[in-house]
Every structure is written in structure tokens, then in C-alpha cells.
Amino acid sequence: MKTFNRIVVLLFLLTAGLNTQASIVSDTATVVILSVNDMHAKIDNFPRFKAMVDSIRQTGEYVLLLSAGDIFTGNPVVDQFPEKGQPIIEMMNLTGFTASALGNHEFDYGQEVLARRMNEAQFPFLSANILPDSSSPVRFRPYVIITLENGIRVGILSLIQINEAGLPDTHPSRLEGLIFPDGLKVATSYASLRDSCDVFIALTHLGYETDIELAGILPSLDLILGGHSHTLVKTPSVFNGVMIMQAGSGLRHVTKTTLKLSDKTIISRQAETLSITGFRKQDDELLRLIAQYNDNKELNExxxxxxxxxxxxxxxxxxxxxxxxxxxxxxxxxxxxxxxxxxxxxxxxxxxxxxxxxxxxxxxxxxxxxxxxxxxxxxxxxxxxxxxxxxxxxxxxxxxxxxxxxxxxxxxxxxxxxxxxxxxxxxxxxxxxxxxxxxxxxxxxxxxxxxxxxxxxxxxxxxxxxxxxxxxxxxxxxxxxx
Missing domain, CATH: 3.90.780.10 (5'-Nucleotidase, C-terminal domain)
Structure with a gap:
């Protein structure tokens, strides 16, 4: 897999960590986090999105690219593809995603299909409050810790929403073999993750109001990048010292969060929402691929x-x-x-x-x-x-x-x-x-x-x-x- 912006990804499991020898950290560093959510298979904007991401990567900063879940369901070109969901996984691989939260609509195609898409993805899927039993084919991590080449460690914890029935909002038959503890209760059990990273992010699919609750009970977080409620947060919201952002839906916007660190300590946080649809440049390779996907006589009848x-x-x-x-x-x-x-x-x-x-x-x-x-x-x-x-x-x-x-x-x-x-x-x-x-x-x-x-x-x-x-x-x- 192509490596972007000198990022070395170290995936830590619950039961064991992977040790690495970090490079010497400079006095100051800037980390840029690009995040989207609720793309719902809207691949038509990917050529502009990839061109935008590439232009930001060329600035020389450390760049992470995250999805807060619900990548599937909403575009028949993706949903009715012979291997359901495969086109958007290809787009995400080519764009160089770092990690993606599991959202409720990740399960819409069923667990067997989801497991195949997860195996094809060149990035990890995350959720801390989904517990699969031996009958479930899906396997994922509750969090990742990403160590940049300069030694800065970015911890990313993920949580999924559950409804009044105790399940994510998808057909219950597609959730057999999975247990869904309450995300807010689970989050507090990961408070010690703060000690293992310099930047602590929650990549959530809970909805904006629940993200505010999360900030209230886990103030050790630096940033919550959310999804599920399709909220377009244009101005950074800070609750209990935690910044909360969300980028709407349909891959029309991306959140750009810029963190400045000195001696591994965040000294400033800035966030803005960028329009993807308004970005002029497009990636030629993705334009060709999407034209091929959209050339579907059956769907266009x-x-x-x-x-x-x-x-x-x-x-x-x-x-x-x-x-x-x-x-x-x-x-x-x-x-x-x-x-x-x-x-x-x-x-x-x-x-x-x-x-x-x-x-x-x-x-x-x-x-x-x-x-x-x-x-x-x-x-x-x-x-x-x-x-x-x-x-x-x-x-x-x-x-x-x-x-x-x-x-x-x-x-x-x-x-x-x-x-x-x-x-x-x-x-x-x-x-x-x-x-x-x-x-x-x-x-x-x-x-x-x-x-x-x-x-x-x-x-x-x-x-x-x-x-x-x-x-x-x-x-x-x-x-x-x-």
C-alpha cells in the first residue's frame, strides 16, 4: 500500500500492543486530520475529494484521513454492484484512508459481505462497542494508535450508535452474533488510552447530541469527529474542553482539523469545513473509474x-x-x-x-x-x-x-x-x-x-x-x- 506523508500506522489490539522505536520528536509539529462521515456510497464526488486531499498532503504536514462511518447505502451503483459496496472501498483505498468507524449502515449488506469488504480495505475498521461472538465473520479493532514518523502518537477510539432496542439502526437480522454495549459506558473504560497517546480522538457514529454527552464524560479527549446525525458543523464546537466536528453527509464537505504540538503537547486546535463540490481540480484516474461504474444499462433503464x-x-x-x-x-x-x-x-x-x-x-x-x-x-x-x-x-x-x-x-x-x-x-x-x-x-x-x-x-x-x-x-x- 502506498505510504502517505511519512505516516507509519501501528495497530494496537486490546490484548497486546506493538512496540516500535520512535524517531526523535522535533520541538513543534503540525498534524492535519481530514474527516468525512455518512458518505452513503456517494462516489461521484471522489475525484474532487482525492484531488483536494492530495493538494493538502503536498503541504508537507502530517495528514490523517478518517471516515466516521456509514460508507454504504445510498447509491445504487455501489449498493447493486455484484460485490455490494466494492466500488467505494476501491475509492477509499485509492484516496488513502487511515481508518474508518463502523456505522449502522455498514451492516446493511449483511455481515458476510461486510467481512469481504473489510478484508479488501487497506485501512482498519473500528468500533469499541461491538462485541462479535464466534458465529460472526466480522473482525475489527476498538481503536488504533498511529505513530507518525516524528514520534507523535495519535489514538483513535471508535463508537457506534444503538437505538432504544439496543441495536444500531439497520435490519436486526443482519446483526445476529453481535452484542452492542452502550457506547458512552464503553468509552469511559478506555480513558486510560490517553496515557498511550499524545493526541486522543474519538471517531464516532453516535450523532451530534450524543457526541456532546461523550465530551461531558470523557474530557481527556482532544477531538470528537462524529457522524450519524448528518450534522454540518461549520464552526468548531467545544464542550467540556473537547472540540466536536461533523461534516454533513454525501461527501459534500470535509472537516479539516489542524493541531499544533510542542514537545508532544497540543498548543492549538483549529478546525474548518471545506466544500468538496466547490473544489475545481479532479483526479483523472478516479474520473475514469467512476464513469465505468456509472455506465450501467440496467440501472439507467x-x-x-x-x-x-x-x-x-x-x-x-x-x-x-x-x-x-x-x-x-x-x-x-x-x-x-x-x-x-x-x-x-x-x-x-x-x-x-x-x-x-x-x-x-x-x-x-x-x-x-x-x-x-x-x-x-x-x-x-x-x-x-x-x-x-x-x-x-x-x-x-x-x-x-x-x-x-x-x-x-x-x-x-x-x-x-x-x-x-x-x-x-x-x-x-x-x-x-x-x-x-x-x-x-x-x-x-x-x-x-x-x-x-x-x-x-x-x-x-x-x-x-x-x-x-x-x-x-x-x-x-x-x-x-x-
Missing amino acids: MIGTALNEISGSDELGSMMTDAMAAIAPIEIAFQNNGGIRVDNFPKGDITIKNVYQLDPFGNEIILFYLTPAEIRSLILNAYNRERAIDLQTSGISYTVLTDAAGNGMEVEFRLSDGSAPDEEKTYATGISSYIASSYQFDHKDEGASLYITTAQSLINFIRNKKALDYKGVKRTFVKAAE
Whole structure:
């Protein structure tokens, strides 16, 4: 692997360290840390990004290049590649990444695929609060200590978010054989890592608010470089003496943190956010590679037309659930807002690539026979996760009645013909496998897979309809209870 900027990477395991003879440290030194997060397979910006990184490396400073997780899911060219995720690993290798945190979407392709991508990566993946058992094929380190040629030691500890169910936000079936302790509790057990390094960094996939909590309990950190919440931190934030930065998402920005040290002690910290999309130069080799990846006839196939822009979760979610409800015997369908991954379908041609950008997760449709009371339970529990509408729907329209604090109290719904549901009847209800496995709701029926993904149902639906118009469609409402 090509060595950048005289960096010697020493990877330390929990059980053992690797000894090395450090070079004599000069009185002062500058270390530049470039960090991105939540790239979500957006490889099209890599030619500009690599050109920018190369230009910074040419300044002669010591440069580290880090990713705070979620490198996968969000670009069909990468997600639907025969070896899922391989294109972005190639881009990261060619750009010379130093390390990458594991984010929740690293697990979207399953652990076997992740293990193959990790083996191909010329940089380590990190997480301190993932504990694999012997059945899991993935292996990674909780942290690394990087010793620069001038002897300065940079420690990088990584943590991943967990949700209220104690798991990262991905399909639970893809997490079998893994245990996820609370990241903040785990972090404190690594406080002694401070004694083994001159610069102590947390490379996290926790979200900005949790990064602030981390700074509160681990003040020995110099810097937190975060991800997960897609927060663009333009001005350095300092909490409890710890600087916190995050670079948005989609490889549109990079954080540049400059540390000046004297006798191995940080004497100044500066950070700024740089625009990748605004950088003029591009790397020729990566331009050629990405052109080859994007030349995909299957993904570029036109399957229908949007007569008007289809925008927002109401319109896009209504389209997605109508596609599910077009499959017999489904009468009612639901789609969670978190599974709607684009802001709009522009007016005009719709391609298969558009569909996979909207719905990249590969979730299957699960059929439940639910009573009206059970349907209300699903809607209400989903609403109260964030005290906001979370489920788009087909076959019904519904209103969540809230109390003064905004908590969902009751649900009223009508069938698509305006009639009230039959309280004694069960309705064939289609939901994604993610909702079925991750959401809490009352149901006697155990559910059964229809063995078709939500994305494929939408492809079929658009092909059959040819022309779509969802302008102004809205089926979900919130009202304060009287």
C-alpha cells in the first residue's frame, strides 16, 4: 500500500500492543486530520475529494484521513454492484484512508459481505462497542494508535450508535452474533488510552447530541469527529474542553482539523469545513473509474414518467405504499419515513436507479392480517417514537390525536373509500421487514413474507402505471385532542 506523508500506522489490539522505536520528536509539529462521515456510497464526488486531499498532503504536514462511518447505502451503483459496496472501498483505498468507524449502515449488506469488504480495505475498521461472538465473520479493532514518523502518537477510539432496542439502526437480522454495549459506558473504560497517546480522538457514529454527552464524560479527549446525525458543523464546537466536528453527509464537505504540538503537547486546535463540490481540480484516474461504474444499462433503464415532481415523505411514501398495495391480497400498506431516502423524484423520466436511490435497503414485504385496533397500535407506537408522523400509508387515511405535550393518544382512520373500518374484520396489511422486526405493535398474526422487496414492488408498479402523479397527495394528519 502506498505510504502517505511519512505516516507509519501501528495497530494496537486490546490484548497486546506493538512496540516500535520512535524517531526523535522535533520541538513543534503540525498534524492535519481530514474527516468525512455518512458518505452513503456517494462516489461521484471522489475525484474532487482525492484531488483536494492530495493538494493538502503536498503541504508537507502530517495528514490523517478518517471516515466516521456509514460508507454504504445510498447509491445504487455501489449498493447493486455484484460485490455490494466494492466500488467505494476501491475509492477509499485509492484516496488513502487511515481508518474508518463502523456505522449502522455498514451492516446493511449483511455481515458476510461486510467481512469481504473489510478484508479488501487497506485501512482498519473500528468500533469499541461491538462485541462479535464466534458465529460472526466480522473482525475489527476498538481503536488504533498511529505513530507518525516524528514520534507523535495519535489514538483513535471508535463508537457506534444503538437505538432504544439496543441495536444500531439497520435490519436486526443482519446483526445476529453481535452484542452492542452502550457506547458512552464503553468509552469511559478506555480513558486510560490517553496515557498511550499524545493526541486522543474519538471517531464516532453516535450523532451530534450524543457526541456532546461523550465530551461531558470523557474530557481527556482532544477531538470528537462524529457522524450519524448528518450534522454540518461549520464552526468548531467545544464542550467540556473537547472540540466536536461533523461534516454533513454525501461527501459534500470535509472537516479539516489542524493541531499544533510542542514537545508532544497540543498548543492549538483549529478546525474548518471545506466544500468538496466547490473544489475545481479532479483526479483523472478516479474520473475514469467512476464513469465505468456509472455506465450501467440496467440501472439507467427508464421505466415510467413523473407527470409532476413527486416530493416529500407524503407523496413519495404514498407512491411506495400504493406499489405495495398493488400486490394481492394487500389492502392496506405502510412505509416508514426513515426508509424514504431521497427528497423527490423530479418531473420526467423515472429510472430503476431512481427507485434504488429512494429505497436502497432490500427490505421484503411482510403480510399481516390485522384488526383495526392492531392497525391503530402500529400507527400510534410509530408516532410516539419521535412524536411525529412516521408511517405513510395506502388504503387508508389516518389522524393521530395528541395531548398538550404532543404525545399521540388515539388514532382515527378511514378506508380509502371514506368508510369506517369494520372492527370485527382483519385487513391484509403489508409492511416492510424492517418495520415488522423493529417496531412494537399489537398483533396476533405472526406475519409472512411475500418474497418480494419493497423496491421491486415499486419498479413493477411504475412499469405498469407508466405515468405517475402524486402532486398534493397527503393521507396522514395530526390533530390536538379536544
